[in-house]
Amino acid sequence: MEQISLSASDIFGSDEAFVFSRAELDIRRPPQLHVQDFHEMLWVQNGTVRLHTQTGKRDLNEGDLLFISPDQPHGLQGRRAKGAHKNDEASMVVSLAIRPGVIKAIGNRHDDLSGVAFWGRGIEIAHRDIRQLAALNQAALQLERSPRRKLFLEAFILPLLIALDRPPEGLSPDAPDWLISACTAAQNPDVFRNGAAGFVAATGRAHPHVSRTMRRFLGITPSDYINTQRMEYAARRLTGTSDPLAEIAADCGLPNLSHFHKLFLASHGETPQRYRRARQRELVQPRP
Structure with missing residues (x-):
């Protein structure tokens, strides 16, 4: 399938370490997957979202969190529950696009991140429960109001990374x-x-x-x-x-x-x- 390519040079301003956005998703299947040369974190704020990749599809629910590394073909589609009215609340995601080089620098400083989030297998999925999602949204609101500099990005992302499940020392990432x-x-x-x-x-x-x-x-x-x-x-x-x-x-x-x-x-x-x-x-x- 032909792919659409997104470039950091078209997304980020000259002094921006990140771009924060919210989007309602079209319920039609994306005609093409897309790839990008930067990292992106996004989570399902409302509704159900279908993630399309080259290997198949997977439905994501409110609180599901995606960590997408560069050059990973994917597409997103809004989903309506059976019996839902067309005027019902649309599927919405929150996206945090991160300037190239920032994630690599964080990983170089913290060995504990090996196998976690952006340092996993390309597209990693985590989940936040209702309480955790509320805390994430509150932190995101503060980030949204902050200057688009690395200091504020790291103040947002590091507490989240610490809270994610990770294989304890000596436990293979292949463990259940x-x-x-x-x-x-x-x-x-x-x-x-x-x-x-x-x-x-x-x-x-x-x-x-x-x-x-x-x-x-x-x-x-x-x-x-x-x-x-x-x-x-x-x-x-x-x-x-x-x-x-x-x-x-x-x-x-x-x-x-x-x-x-x-x-x-x-x-x-x-x-x-x-x-x-x-x-x-x-x-x-x-x-x-």
């Missing part, structure tokens, strides 16, 4: 999306406080299936993974607060202090008390 999402969720005390059961609940899968999948992709059990998250959280609390050990252990979901000590010692090679004294004292008053 549900496992990646659960590993991200497991960093939250509300999840790891409930132990392996909390992790399994975050996956929405049966415990035996979760255990087999984790062994395949991480080589550990859900309990091992959760305990690692607990001890990393405990270490941060020990260094950054004066909270009692019993309180920290309880917040980790480990009210048994003896068990908490055992896990912390195995994870960090020091008791919680020694770890706290050393990190807090040596940071504020280093030894010669």
Whole structure:
């Protein structure tokens, strides 16, 4: 299929790091796919949108987020729900086109972005729930009112990138999306406080299936993974607060202090008390 090419030289002003726009989509299928020589992020604000690529089509719903790298043929089409009236609310997307070179520079500074968003496989899709979408729209409103410079673009995009699900260290990008999402969720005390059961609940899968999948992709059990998250959280609390050990252990979901000590010692090679004294004292008053 013949393609339409969009060039950054036709889109960006001489001093613009980004171009922000909103558009209602035609419900007719795009006659051609298009490619561009710049990165673009867009999300579905209202309705349903059909994404066309060279390999097929996929319907996107409100809150779905696209990260499109250069030279990726694609097209967008508005979709009406069955029985919808022609005067019903149109499908709308919000687009953020980013000047060439900006995304590469961000990726060069942050290795943690490997495999995420623009640093993925060409066109990456993520989803924002109702609360996350509201926060994204609020941030976008502020960006829309800002000067079109890189500083303001990065202030908008970096918090979003941090919040996206990403394969934890040691986990292949080929791991199932549900496992990646659960590993991200497991960093939250509300999840790891409930132990392996909390992790399994975050996956929405049966415990035996979760255990087999984790062994395949991480080589550990859900309990091992959760305990690692607990001890990393405990270490941060020990260094950054004066909270009692019993309180920290309880917040980790480990009210048994003896068990908490055992896990912390195995994870960090020091008791919680020694770890706290050393990190807090040596940071504020280093030894010669």
